[in-house]
Amino acid sequence: MEAKSDIRFTRKLIERLAKAYNVVVLTGAGISAASGIPTFRGKDGLWNKFNPQELASVDAFMRNPELVWEWYNWRRQLIRDVQPNLGHYALVDMEAYFPEFYIITQNVDNLHQLAGSRNVIELHGNIMRNKCFDCGKPYAGEIRLEKKEIPRCPECGGLIRPDVVWFGEFLPEEAIRKAQEVSTAAEVFFSIGTSSTVEPAASLPYLAKGNGAYLVEINPEETPLSSVADETLRYPADQVLPLLVIALERIRGRAKKN
Ligand code: NAD
Ligand code: ZN
Numbered sequence: 678m679e680a681k682s683d684i685r686f687t688r689k690l691i692e693r694l695a696k697a698y699n700v701v702v703l704t705g706a707g708i709s710a711a712s713g714i715p716t717f718r719g720k721d722g723l724w725n726k727f728n729p730q731e732l733a734s735v736d737a738f739m740r741n742p743e744l745v746w747e748w749y750n751w752r753r754q755l756i757r758d759v760q761p762n763l764g765h766y767a768l769v770d771m772e773a774y775f776p777e778f779y780i781i782t783q784n785v786d787n788l789h790q791l792a793g794s795r796n797v798i799e800l801h802g803n804i805m806r807n808k809c810f811d812c813g814k815p816y817a818g819e820i821r822l823e824k825k826e827i828p829r830c831p832e833c834g835g836l837i838r839p840d841v842v843w844f845g846e847f848l849p850e851e852a853i854r855k856a857q858e859v860s861t862a863a864e865v866f867f868s869i870g871t872s873s874t875v876e877p878a879a880s881l882p883y884l885a886k887g888n889g890a891y892l893v894e895i896n897p898e899e900t901p902l903s904s905v906a907d908e909t910l911r912y913p914a915d916q917v918l919p920l921l922v923i924a925l926e927r928i929r930g931r932a933k934k935n
Contacts, residue, residue, distance in 0.1 A: 684912055684920055693865050693891045695928045699777040701863035702768060703881055707870020707896060709786050711762040711915040714755060716870075734844045738810065742827050742836055746820055749839045753804055761792035764869075767918030769793045774925045779859045783871060783878050785841045798856050800848055800878055802841035811835025848877065856881060866890040869914050873902040882906075 694700075706716035731737055738745045769792050772778045779796045780789055785804040789797045807816040809830035816837045820827065828837045842848055856878075860866065866885035873879045882902055886892045894906040895917050903909050910917050 682916065682920065684910065684917055686910075686921065686924055687908055690865075690891065690893060690908055691924060691928060694774075694925060697775060697864040699859075699862050700771070700775045700865045700867075701778075701859050701885065701890075702771075702780045702867040702869060703860075703871060703878065704768075704780060704782045704784060704789070704869045705871025705873075705878075706784060707872075708764050708782075708914045709759075709762070709784055709788055710870065711764060711913060712759040712786075712788060714759060714786055714788075716872075730844050733841070735846065738836075738838060738843075742838075743822060743825075745838075746822060746827060749804065750820060750822065756786045756788075756804060759788075761788045762915045764914035764918045765789055765792035765794070767915075767922045770922045771918075771925065772796070774929050777859070777862070781856045781859070781878070781881065783875065798852050798859070800842070800852050800856060802839070802849070804839055804841055806840035807837050808840040809833060809835040810838045815840070853877060857884060860885040860890075861888045863888075863890040865893065867893045867895060868902055868906070869895045869918075871896070871900070873900040 706714070710716055732745055732748045765788050768780060768789065772794060779798060780794050781798045781800060782789055783801050785799070785801050787803055787805050807818070807820065808814060809816060809832065812830060812833045812835055814830060814832050816828065816830065818828070820837065829835065830837060860881045861884055863885045866882055868882045871878070873882070882892055883905070886905065892906045892908070894900070894902055894909045895912070895914050897911055897913055
């Protein structure tokens with residue numbers, strides 16, 4: 678049965694994809710919206726109920742680490758209870774069609790990895806991991822707040838914190854370097870489910886386009902990137918991406934790499 682939909686891809690995009698060697702996807706919270714994880718901005722965003730800027734920061738952690746951990750444990754639980762959606766799975770399938778395929782994600786939810794994507798560049802860390810606030814060493818294990826005490830680093834005694842990038846912090850150097858490198862080389866660049874307002878991730882599509890990439894945005898709402906994109910698909914990612922995989926199967930099926 679053919680699914681009913683108004684979603685259409687232009688001939689230009691199909692032609693670009695048919696011969697592309699290098700494809701890069703930048704994802705934001707919107708790709709996980711269909712899994713039930715609220716976005717920060719946009720309607721229904723977490724933003725409306727909490728102010729992440731007051732919780733996801735070094736200052737907040739220094740002021741009140743228990744409160745920050747309470748919020749992160751709540752978000753962790755939320756994420757543990759959900760599954761990747763058709764958008765994540767379609768990106769796993771897309772990997773098979775291009776010799777070079779990278780996902781650069783601003784998400785910390787681990788859903789691309791859980792779905793099975795291999796080349797994932799995490800710009801903002803991963804909410805499922807912990808590290809030491811002082812020396813940065815990874816720390817395995819749950820943070821149980823019933824004990825009323827946040828664990829300390831066995832190496833240096835620093836407080837354990839989530840391994841995510843907070844407001845005002847630098848991004849992991851290697852991740853941003855790699856993200857810039859693959860964006861520069863991209864022939865087709867997809868910006869999916871991101872409000873395109875958080876730097877330096879927001880600059881990556883410009884870097885790609887400046888170096889010749891065909892720029893495609895997938896987002897039901899308009900963003901600052903919309904007017905710059907060569908093509909905008911204003912639909913949810915979990916509806917667009919499975920159709921894109923069907924299109925790829927048609928145009929590249931026989932050339933599929935193993
Ligand atoms: P954002 O919340 O700023 O923007 C989300 C965007 O997704 C909006 O433009 C919205 O229109 C769009 N969107 C909503 N539903 C969609 C759908 N079904 N398909 C496609 N697009 C959809 O998110 P962001 O740009 O990723 O911004 C930033 C910060 O929020 C990041 O630092 C990230 O770490 C953090 N964050 C992560 C998660 C997560 O890991 N799932 C969730 C919330 C926030
Ligand atoms: Zn330490």
